[in-house]
Structure formats: C-alpha cells, structure tokens
Amino acid sequence: MATMNMIQAINSAMDVMLERDRGTVVFGEDVGYFGGVFRCTAGLQKKYGKERVFDAPIAEGGILATAIGMGVYGLRPVVEIQFADYIYPAFDQLVSEAARLRYRSGGEFWAPITVRSPCGGGIFGGQTHSQSPEAVFTHVCGLKTVIPSNPVDAKGLLIAAIEDDDPVVFFEPKRIYNGPFEGYHDRPLVPWSKHPLGEVPDGYYRIELGKAAIVREGAAVTVLAYGTMVHVAQAGAAEAGVDAEIIDLRTLVPLDIDCIVASVKKTGRCVIVHEATKTSGFGAELMAQVQELCFAHLEAPIVRVTGWDTPYPHAFEWEYFPGPDRVKRALLKVMEG
Amino acid sequence: MSQTSALRLHVPEPKARPGEATDFSGLVIPAAGVLKRPPIDEPDHSMRDYAFGMIRVLDEAGAAVGEWDPKLTPEMLKAGLRYMLTTRTYDERMMRVQRQGKTSFYMKCTGEEAVAVAQAMALDRGDMLFPSYRQQGLLIAREHSLVDMMCQVYNNTKDRLKGRQLPVMYSSKDSGFFSISGNLGTQFPQAVGWAMASAIKGDTRIAASWVGDGTTAEADFHYALTFATVYQAPVVLNVVNNQWAISTFQGFAGGEQTTFAARAIGYGLPGLRVDGNDFLAVYAATKWAADRARNNLGPTLIELYTYRAAPHSTSDDPSAYRPDDEFKRWPLGDPIERLKQHMERIGIWSEAEHTALLAQVDDDVRAAQKEAEGYGTLGVKPASAASMFEDVYKDVPQHLIRQRQELGV
Ligand SMILES: Cc1ncc(C[n+]2csc(CCOP(=O)(O)OP(=O)(O)O)c2C)c(N)n1
Numbered sequence A: 001m002a003t004m005n006m007i008q009a010i011n012s013a014m015d016v017m018l019e020r021d022r023g024t025v026v027f028g029e030d031v032g033y034f035g036g037v038f039r040c041t042a043g044l045q046k047k048y049g050k051e052r053v054f055d056a057p058i059a060e061g062g063i064l065a066t067a068i069g070m071g072v073y074g075l076r077p078v079v080e081i082q083f084a085d086y087i088y089p090a091f092d093q094l095v096s097e098a099a100r101l102r103y104r105s106g107g108e109f110w111a112p113i114t115v116r117s118p119c120g121g122g123i124f125g126g127q128t129h130s131q132s133p134e135a136v137f138t139h140v141c142g143l144k145t146v147i148p149s150n151p152v153d154a155k156g157l158l159i160a161a162i163e164d165d166d167p168v169v170f171f172e173p174k175r176i177y178n179g180p181f182e183g184y185h186d187r188p189l190v191p192w193s194k195h196p197l198g199e200v201p202d203g204y205y206r207i208e209l210g211k212a213a214i215v216r217e218g219a220a221v222t223v224l225a226y227g228t229m230v231h232v233a234q235a236g237a238a239e240a241g242v243d244a245e246i247i248d249l250r251t252l253v254p255l256d257i258d259c260i261v262a263s264v265k266k267t268g269r270c271v272i273v274h275e276a277t278k279t280s281g282f283g284a285e286l287m288a289q290v291q292e293l294c295f296a297h298l299e300a301p302i303v304r305v306t307g308w309d310t311p312y313p314h315a316f317e318w319e320y321f322p323g324p325d326r327v328k329r330a331l332l333k334v335m336e337g
Numbered sequence B: 001m002s003q004t005s006a007l008r009l010h011v012p013e014p015k016a017r018p019g020e021a022t023d024f025s026g027l028v029i030p031a032a033g034v035l036k037r038p039p040i041d042e043p044d045h046s047m048r049d050y051a052f053g054m055i056r057v058l059d060e061a062g063a064a065v066g067e068w069d070p071k072l073t074p075e076m077l078k079a080g081l082r083y084m085l086t087t088r089t090y091d092e093r094m095m096r097v098q099r100q101g102k103t104s105f106y107m108k109c110t111g112e113e114a115v116a117v118a119q120a121m122a123l124d125r126g127d128m129l130f131p132s133y134r135q136q137g138l139l140i141a142r143e144h145s146l147v148d149m150m151c152q153v154y155n156n157t158k159d160r161l162k163g164r165q166l167p168v169m170y171s172s173k174d175s176g177f178f179s180i181s182g183n184l185g186t187q188f189p190q191a192v193g194w195a196m197a198s199a200i201k202g203d204t205r206i207a208a209s210w211v212g213d214g215t216t217a218e219a220d221f222h223y224a225l226t227f228a229t230v231y232q233a234p235v236v237l238n239v240v241n242n243q244w245a246i247s248t249f250q251g252f253a254g255g256e257q258t259t260f261a262a263r264a265i266g267y268g269l270p271g272l273r274v275d276g277n278d279f280l281a282v283y284a285a286t287k288w289a290a291d292r293a294r295n296n297l298g299p300t301l302i303e304l305y306t307y308r309a310a311p312h313s314t315s316d317d318p319s320a321y322r323p324d325d326e327f328k329r330w331p332l333g334d335p336i337e338r339l340k341q342h343m344e345r346i347g348i349w350s351e352a353e354h355t356a357l358l359a360q361v362d363d364d365v366r367a368a369q370k371e372a373e374g375y376g377t378l379g380v381k382p383a384s385a386a387s388m389f390e391d392v393y394k395d396v397p398q399h400l401i402r403q404r405q406e407l408g409v
C-alpha cells in the first residue's frame, strides 16, 4: 500500500500495465519527456523508453487515428487528450471508427484503446478547460465511459480499461486530482493523503467496469453521482441532514443499473447530480431508466442538480459549479414530495 | 534494397534538455539581404527557395540590407518600437497581476513582439485578423485601448466579454480582431472563409490568421491551406514558429524534416520563411503577401521564425523541459533590441530617447492598470452573474430563464 493522489494512482496504473504487457504504449501531447501537463505520465518515458511512451503532434484526430491503427496491429494504446475540451477534433475517429470497428468488420478488427482525458471545472479554466462532455460519448454505442472519483478506483478502473478489448473513454475530474473537493472553494482542500481512498495498493489490481459503489448507505433517498460530484453529494447530504444513500456510478457505460434499482426501490426517492449541462445530460438517461424500472416505487419526482445550460463562464466559476448547497436544496425538495 | 533489420520508431529529440547547453551552430541562418524581392505576381512554383531560405533585412550591425528593406519612415519605425515596448511592458504587468492573484491566468509573447506588431502595421486597418492567443501585439499596434484589454484579463465590470472568457482570449469587432477560441487552429480555416466572403462580395479587405508551430499538426491547418488554394482566397496565413508548443519542440509538428513554410509548396501557394525577430523583414514579407492577396493574386503562407522566450503560460514551468538560457543563445536575438540598434545606426534614435520612451510606456501601462482595477479584478467586482445566461442563443429561451431564476440572479 502507498499513499497516492489521483495523479499518482493514474500514473501507477499505466506503470503497472507498461510493465506487465509489452503491448501497452502511452502517448499524447506533452506526455513524453515532460510527463503531461498534469504530470500523470511523469517518469514513464524514462522507465520504458521513447518507443513506448512518447510525445505526439497537436492533432487529437491523429492521436486517435494512430491509436486505432496500433490497436488493430495488436497493441494496447493509452492516449491522453490534454483536456476533455480538446477531444472534439478526435470525435470522428472515436465515433465513426473506434466505436464501430468491431461491428462493421464482423468481429475481425477491433481497437482496444483507452482515451484518458481530464474533465470538469472548479479550476477557473474558462470554457475550454472545464467541460464535462461524458454524455456526448455515452450516447455512442460501442464506447465505454468511465469516470473515477478517488485514487483507489482510478487505478483499478484504469487497469481494467486498458485491459478491456473495447475502446474506453476515461475521464479524470481534474478538480479532485489532489484531494476530494466537496465544493467548498473557500475552505482548504483536504489532500488524498488524509483520505482512506488515498491508500492505494502498489501493484496490479482491477476494479471491474460496470460496477457502481455505494459510498454511503442510507434509507431516505438515493443520490446518483460520479466524479467530483460524489464528494459534493456527500457534503450536500450532510448539510441537508438527510439519510441519503449515495451511489458512485464509476462507469456510465456499461451502467450498474441493478445497484441503482435496488437502492431506489429501497428509498423511493432519487436525486441525480452531475457537473455537465442539463439538457440531454447523462442525468436524463438515468432519470429515464429509473422511471422505467422503479416507477411504482417512486414517492416523489426525481430531481437533477447539474451545470447550467451555458458554456462554463470563467468569472462565475462558483455560480456555475453545482455545489453542496444546490444538492442540499434538491434533497430537501424530494423529501417534501 | 531488401529489408534486413528490424523496424525502429523514430521519436524526435530537441537539441538540448535542462542542464545542457543548446548548440544552435547547426541552424542555418542565411545572411540578411541575399534573397531578392520578387514581384507580387510571381508564380508560386518559381518561389520555392523562399520556403527554405529566410527573408532577413537587418544584418548583424543593424543595417537594413537587400531588396526586402521596406524603407519605412522614421515615424513608422518609432511607432513600431513603441508598440513592441508597450506589448512587452503590458505582458510584464499582467504576468505580475496574475502572480498577485488578481486574475487566474496569463500568456506572454516575449521575444515574439515583432511578429504581431509589424504584421498589424503592414496590413490595412480594415483587414480582418484571426489570431491565436499570442498576438496581443496586434491589438496594441491597432491602438486598441489597454484599459479595455486589461478589463478582459480581470473579468471585471467593464469586461466586454462579460466574464465569460479566460484572460487573453480577447475579442474586438471594432479592432477587426476575431474572438479567440482556446481550441487550437480553428481560426485558420475560418479566416479563409472570411476572405472567400470578401471576394464573393467584391470587397477590398483581406484576412490574416496566425497559428503556432505546434498547431500546424491540427487538421484545421490542412483545411485552411486547401480552401485557400482552391478558391485563391485573399488571405495571409501565418505560422509563428517559436520553437516550442508547451513542452514539445517543433520537431513534433514535423519541423525536424522540413520547414513550415515548405508546407505551402504541396498546396501550390508561395511559402515565405521570415526572420521573425527582424521587424523590417516581417513587415516587408507581410506587405508583399497582403499586396498579392489584395490584387487577386492569391494566398500566401508565412513562417515567422522566432523563439518563445516566456513560459507557455502562467501554468507552465519550462525549466522542466528546456535549458533556462536558450533564449540568450538564440541566434536571431531580441526583436526590440534589433530594431533599436537599427534606429540608432541610421541616426533617428538615441539611448536617451529610448529611456524616455520606456518611462513613457511604463507610465501608460501603469495608468491603464490603475483605471482598469478601478472597475474590479477577478472575483472582486465581477461582471454580473445574470449575464451568464445571455448570448447562449440570440434570445434567452424559457429553460435558461428558469435556470437563472433557480440560481437567484
Ligand atoms: C485542440 C487543442 N488541443 C490542445 C490544446 C492545449 N494546448 C494549448 S496551447 C498548446 C501548445 C500550442 O503550441 P503552438 O501552436 O506552437 O503555439 P504557441 O503556444 O507556441 O504560441 C496546447 C497543446 C488546445 N488548446 N487545443
């Protein structure tokens, strides 16, 4: 066991896989010599050499396309897109190519690629360093979408993603790289070293894709969250003084619907929290599925707490970011219903 | 030859890493004045040398030599020097206010001032500029208000962009300066579209755009050159080769095997490689390309060869990936020092005048800062949060009105 923040845990996952599997290669903008703008690949080039860990041209479409080619050859590329906001030039390669290759070739060709990318706000990054575009990818069949909320999960899920034979989009909420941010921007951040989930096994382990985690058991209401919002939801529930059952989805596709349904049937109420914009956000999918499968058990309308339907505005970081107070109000509202 | 050995992947490597001394002796810097200035209707295929040589006017001694000398008036030279000094001083100030926590982020263009300043001066005031984030000199040379620029950096009550954009992502329709995106390269083909529209409408204005060396790797670069050549769009397309893209040297954009100006050849347009730290060369090459575009003779690609002396941004620490003293060793020097040397040499400038100008520029920037800070700094007296819901669409739709009410602003 070692104390790791999320950056170190993610680094460790790639380190383990580079060591275990000669087919693992890591590349992306600034990831080689420098080790990435968030330092997630620090030291890997030195350890595994320039042919397995290297810098890439600033061409996200090219990065994805070459990763697909390498995947077809039989390698396991792990590529970094510097910010989720810059993934769109790679969109065609992801959506039309990586996601459908297995299907259109009758199972003859596939590309087991992992696309890592820092996402989310809370860092004063403005509209091009704060986005949460997960729903854009969950809508695409053939892709898996993962968003961890802590170092232990980040490492285990990333190893599972790298070993997965399908393309996986792995979003890393950058606001919680260094500590579990609960949305209180005016309080000092507690580092991962002070949190039990900052204790990470050194070697190889997997956390299966498609398995949610119940981070707090409760009887009154189910809260569905992922990434940074897992921590904000816990803070919001504490503020509301409501006995909430908080579920960290961890993987959006495939979704652990059984875990969600069991919880909502128990509590009869549901609040969904995500940072991404509301309209057609992943919360809409969650609402639909909960309604389809738990309708008779619901005692109040499901409520969503999300980012507003605007681009992320630089000066209004905290007006935009869905903080604990908004979660609290949502919880009180569903409890009234 | 039959294949005998195992294949190997080539991964480019810069000349030096931290702790090493960069050896620029392998860099071929042609002498100033050797390239002739062709007529603006010269066919592209007879101009291939310009993509591999380097247009240079100022020699080591500060003399303007050769056919490319634009023969600027003393007033223009003085204005150019003032704009470059203002740009550098403005950058220093804004970097400092970021360190003081008055804003979140800043990006300097130190060492690259001649690019934006000379190019803005060589273009017409009505020409439309599609810059990247490192051409603040364009606004300064167009005499855009420093206070207005600072209000954007501070995201304060007078920020015309209403607190929505990261500092330095300026936008000014009045100054013909297109909104900076943050997503690299997108503006390059957009500039071509603007230029095509100008041609469709029988206008006289042309467009110009800028990308960094690293950004040439984006597909948008290919789109821009393809559309520009197909429609012979009246546009000047610039690659600012400042050697670095954050931690990645220009070899990772393909600069190890050829020049960026040479990209033009495959598309059938002239590619000019220019000493980007030579104010006169930058002015002359840009004027040539602008005249060509304005006379329906088509687009030009210009590579401005320079060096990013500053960190990439306030979030960057270059000592982790390149030698600290690389700029000092940079063979093309400092654009401000080189223009100053030239002006002294031709007898229109003195050390005393320079000192006075520096003091004047410093006063101007300080005064602008004082005024701008009167309108607030990031988080202290910001633009109104209610405006966050405006301009997503032309009219604010129902669902956004409800979301605004939910936020309570
Ligand atoms: C599409 C996209 N990908 C990645 C980034 C992140 N990024 C911002 S600046 C930069 C380096 C750009 O280098 P260059 O084009 O040489 O311009 P310079 O910064 O040197 O002026 C990168 C990778 C981005 N802004 N947009």
Ligand SMILES: [Mg+2]
Binding pocket: B212, B213, B214, B240, B241, B242, B243, B244, B245, B246, B308
């Ligand atoms: Mg550059």
